[in-house]
Amino acid sequence: MTNISTSIGPPGAEGTPSGVPYRRVRAATEALLAPLTAEDCQVQSFADASPAKWHLAHVTWFFETFVLERFETDFQPFDTSFRVLFNSYYQGVGEQHPRPQRGLLTYPPLADVLRYRARVDSRMLALLGDEGAAGLQALVELGLQHEQQHQELILTDIKHALSYSPGHPAYAQRWPIAAVQPQSLRWFGFAEGLQEIGHQPSLDGGFCFDNETPRHRAWLDAFEIASRPVSNGEYLAFIHDGGYRRPELWLAMGWDWVRGGPPQAGRAAPLYWQLIDGRWYHHTLQGRVEIDACTPACHLSFFEADAYARWVGARLPTEAEWEHAARSLRSPAAATRPCNFADRGAFHPLPQPQAADEPVQMFGDVWEWTQSNYNPFPGYRPPPGAVGEYNGKFMCNQFVLRGGSCATPAGHVRASYRNFFPPDAQWQFSGLRLARDG
Amino acid sequence: MTNISTSIGPPGAEGTPSGVPYRRVRAATEALLAPLTAEDCQVQSFADASPAKWHLAHVTWFFETFVLERFETDFQPFDTSFRVLFNSYYQGVGEQHPRPQRGLLTYPPLADVLRYRARVDSRMLALLGDEGAAGLQALVELGLQHEQQHQELILTDIKHALSYSPGHPAYAQRWPIAAVQPQSLRWFGFAEGLQEIGHQPSLDGGFCFDNETPRHRAWLDAFEIASRPVSNGEYLAFIHDGGYRRPELWLAMGWDWVRGGPPQAGRAAPLYWQLIDGRWYHHTLQGRVEIDACTPACHLSFFEADAYARWVGARLPTEAEWEHAARSLRSPAAATRPCNFADRGAFHPLPQPQAADEPVQMFGDVWEWTQSNYNPFPGYRPPPGAVGEYNGKFMCNQFVLRGGSCATPAGHVRASYRNFFPPDAQWQFSGLRLARDG
């Protein structure tokens, strides 16, 4: 990684306050490429995923378009065609290259994309050395947070792409699984009351996305939340009890999804799971491995999470319940506790830790589906301009997930962080934690 | 209508308490057929609509399956094949005939369906004469409320089907439009506070659907709500301002919907609207007529309602706000005020009435889209058994509408009534009322 780091920019910028995090985040992105060939970086395995090469270029485009173009004197684009090629969905910036065709772009090749990154980095660091441009720091921070989101997507998208290659090539070394004792699931209760929900700088740190604001009041009835995420062993019991064959357990739309699954088969297990000679295996970033009963179940759609909860006589938490529970932990800030985030290098959820007197694994390991639609908080206003297209326009037919996963960069999430996906999405590291009325 | 009514059952049952509403609702359904041929009743114009003949049979199947089969001694089905043919979506009852093929069932013909209705009516009225069966009254009431819902669907579905026939055949006589003075839109404010939401028998009457329960507390920030629904004239201003060509006004999913509209054209106006020689017309149940500026806009999708609200700098109300506002009217019960429901016979929204010192047209005229997803109320539990499939399993990717429309039977809705459709649905009489933060 040293040489990549060295190539980023002039040493002069290294000492500036914002130059350091900038260099660190950018280098972390490129470090993810180490196990990949140029061919791996080229592939787009379905329309909702993107090639790693495209991710690398898009996050760079973000800085070029929203920072350099605005703050650089005599701005010249690196390549005029990139404005369209690497625009994801910002209508305010102009046209976009068709999303399902990202995997067909052999030009620019990976080497040129890395050159694009290096050139933008050099210009960014020069700019960061100049102090005082109003609004610059906020946009840089947004750009870095944005790049961290794409770091997670690089991992989930390459995992999906590699699942098409026979032989189950591994992205990373096998993580060490210490055999653990199954921990029985317990419940923690919370009293009813009017709670404050949403980003609170003194608790969550200075940065947040617009969708975490404004902080507002919400009434919560008494509820209980589970001590840990649902495990693979528990989920297998659901499968063995005919969970995928019993319509009464599913939302109507979920049942259609189950029956309309892989051609002529229907769905019968989570994404990447496979039954071979009576034993369950799954495709992971470490190749194909047998499923461990004590590890949190993941790659569940909202439909699966919801059906499992119904089967067990519980329900998913609302996002307000989840956030309230997370804020009640003894050390609520994700950053201050040891969690299984991407920096741990496991790239897979880890077995449940010893029982504690409060919920465990709320941050890291698996994103936890909530029953809440991804809707605007009361009083929500997106920022003006193209950058305002970041979140608000996607508030339809998606559900909120909370807590981060084993593919999320450490330090990226917080109690108010809202991730969101459509109810049939499975390729994220998504699991669930049960809740029930108090 | 007398002769249809006469054919229903033995006079002896007429005097029983539940016999009267039963006869009235059943007769009202058949009265809707008067203007239709057997061919009209056969047609299914898209997968989400059903033929009128199928509606007639399905509501009868509901009584046969959920009432007669349970309470009748020596129950024999009218026709064993009907159990599958006219089951809409109750997995607990068994298989269903494929929904998109309902329009292909020429057997049973309409005459046989009417015989089926008469025979079930006769048996139901005999049963209703026997007093005392526990649970019977509740199921009959559910069946009648269910039938009223299908009365509205018969109207919306036949309106859609007739739109395919050139010449714009009319279902009903032209309604009288008195030219009115446009009423400027005003706002009514509500203070913040913890409110009770959901069905309240003392206010709303004894019956409700399970999705209106349980009554629960919700915190509302201060808000304002518009004096009346958005009018055609106001919606035309949105069109003329390029509303359908400006992505920044739309949800991302809504913008895809706009561009993916009718082949090679994209969407540029609500369903049924057509621009002919510079003037706007629409297909109605009274044939094609010119659009009246002072009438509430309808056949809007959620996407259109949401985009209009954004354009005008306002937003849609939440369903809790809507319900709170409706309960604050001087005479909150829909049944006690004159409203434009189906019994009025207009089958179309009517022009705005004179301004009042409270919101007008909250009940009847057009269903009003809210920004709330159709989710379970806190503590919601569907009833056990197949009848529990009525509502809960559809709580995904749909939005709540409130207040009833010109096609809703009078007496059917109330302040807590929750209708729901996917965000792209247009064929209901759906409009919007604006809200904004207080």
Place this chain on the structure above:
Amino acid sequence: MTNISTSIGPPGAEGTPSGVPYRRVRAATEALLAPLTAEDCQVQSFADASPAKWHLAHVTWFFETFVLERFETDFQPFDTSFRVLFNSYYQGVGEQHPRPQRGLLTYPPLADVLRYRARVDSRMLALLGDEGAAGLQALVELGLQHEQQHQELILTDIKHALSYSPGHPAYAQRWPIAAVQPQSLRWFGFAEGLQEIGHQPSLDGGFCFDNETPRHRAWLDAFEIASRPVSNGEYLAFIHDGGYRRPELWLAMGWDWVRGGPPQAGRAAPLYWQLIDGRWYHHTLQGRVEIDACTPACHLSFFEADAYARWVGARLPTEAEWEHAARSLRSPAAATRPCNFADRGAFHPLPQPQAADEPVQMFGDVWEWTQSNYNPFPGYRPPPGAVGEYNGKFMCNQFVLRGGSCATPAGHVRASYRNFFPPDAQWQFSGLRLARDG
């Protein structure tokens, strides 16, 4: 049928030469409606079929557009909207109503379509009384032949539509099947030589379609043709031998078609066949009946016919071979021999007759797939104008069938008659006769 016939036109026209066939063909069309309700006539069960009501109107539109509009003084259309509604595919006439939406046209209702027919008949018969208009007779004859083609389609389309109604409603009375002795299949040989192919007025009668011309020479190598069509019993042996599970028997496109069949099943038998408790049944125009081993197999796609022939070590004949063999029969004209055409009233192929010293059942019973693509004969020229769109423009990706079926009007086909359908079409009465190299 008398009263229908009486309603057609003024008695004065009855005696004219062309008035008689005109009245006869038009009455035969309406006679096909006798067993049908208005609902039956409304339904379109897939995009390639049309509602009976539409057929009735379209053949009338043909006379109105191509005869009345050209030859009538002061022509006025019956209804201007019909020009679009009932135009099948004649670009030269103008726009067409979208084919898959024919089943949604409840207007005009059936009664109005019958009035349209009566009015056009009256005007046609008046015109036919005037002698001498050049070109009139040829166009009337084309119109009548065209109407006969649609008589067959009314039968095949209603058979398809009725297959969606449970209970297997019957269109006609059960035909009498006399149990027969299976006749073993024999071969008749033909020597190589240069043959004349195509319509020959002295042999085939005066009328033909343009696609049967020009008569031309074709070299045929020696070949043999089977004594009769392949029977149900023989086809069952193919099924039992795994015919639908052996890719080596199928064209690549046919194998894709087999695997892509009815959802989650693949195809395993001809259209309408069903295995119930170990016995084979099929849907017929007389309801569901058990399959008879000695009856010609029908409702086969080209793919199935081709695979069967490969399985048995033979092949399909070319259309030139078929025509040459048909012309070698002792009484080659279809009209002069007793055949199972629609006038027989069986509406289903009949069991094989006693062996003869020449091929049997070449005309009637089932259309016989050939291995020949539907291509222009050498020197073929379509007639000028819109009427020239009748045949030539469909000469792509279709295969020729010969000989007529049990649903073809008697007198309609001849040795040079070319029917054509895409290789996956099954809803016609299509079977096969084997051939092999001589």
Place this chain on the structure above:
Amino acid sequence: MTNISTSIGPPGAEGTPSGVPYRRVRAATEALLAPLTAEDCQVQSFADASPAKWHLAHVTWFFETFVLERFETDFQPFDTSFRVLFNSYYQGVGEQHPRPQRGLLTYPPLADVLRYRARVDSRMLALLGDEGAAGLQALVELGLQHEQQHQELILTDIKHALSYSPGHPAYAQRWPIAAVQPQSLRWFGFAEGLQEIGHQPSLDGGFCFDNETPRHRAWLDAFEIASRPVSNGEYLAFIHDGGYRRPELWLAMGWDWVRGGPPQAGRAAPLYWQLIDGRWYHHTLQGRVEIDACTPACHLSFFEADAYARWVGARLPTEAEWEHAARSLRSPAAATRPCNFADRGAFHPLPQPQAADEPVQMFGDVWEWTQSNYNPFPGYRPPPGAVGEYNGKFMCNQFVLRGGSCATPAGHVRASYRNFFPPDAQWQFSGLRLARDG
């Protein structure tokens, strides 16, 4: 290219009779990769194309499966997973990897595929040194001819893939276009007669594919054939005359294809053509260049070729006519005349040469659509076993093209060579030569 060639095998084999062509063909394939990156070789731009990497592996699989497995003692597969991955469509060999997912296979990477090639080459050359194995030479020759077909596909597929990258990257250096004088189109006549069609070793060389046999007699009426292919300039006149807007010029299926073209636009020009500021350009293997009027038009579908011929009052030749005309050239063997094949390195059709007293450009430049369906010749029998799946099973809904193109290896085609594609295929170098009745 030297070093690639050197890597193929032990020098000892170089001197054997079959070792020389084997090495030459294999090296020619790898030489095509020179301008490509590993990313370029990974991409599959639509389901009918394949990645270059897959082509490289598949032709190797052919030798491994059909030669080594049969003739090698103690055969061991290079990699057992390759049997499925690189099987194109041979059901007799077993399962195939899904065709549309070929572009998702990042494993094996390109380097491994090249190792696979080298290892198979080494074993093949060892085998070729052993003389005498019956059937070996024929299979090797088939394998080499097969590989040459894929050489052409590598070029057409990479051309298609590169068309998705903005900036129009070039595969090869710009070819030199000498400005030429337009040559007016002339006609050459042929008398009627019984002709022999199909492969004739004494004329065509020893090798042919099974679909060129058996040689057989066909009657041809008198006809005329054009002196050269239709040029870009002539095709532009068709466009300017509204060719793409006049349904009477198209087959019905072709007209649907025109209207159903690129989203919301319909088709208005051949594949790769683009009108920019009033001038026509096209994407070529040399980047985007302006269209030259005197060069043969290419990337035409059968539908476009057929419509053009109708517009100009001519027709496409039958394949028998084309072959008869080609055999009448003074030097009929393609190999003996200078033609624009792939070895010329132009990778694009070249402008028409000076007029001659016989047709020019019948071989090379563009494949010429015929009006003949791809059907079996009379008496055709595919060889037994999996290798028999090469041709016969594709004889459905495809049309024959003759003569080779600028992307065909020199020496690969002959007068009897039959290429075939569905009528909507455009990505081959396909054009047309007119014919008319004599």
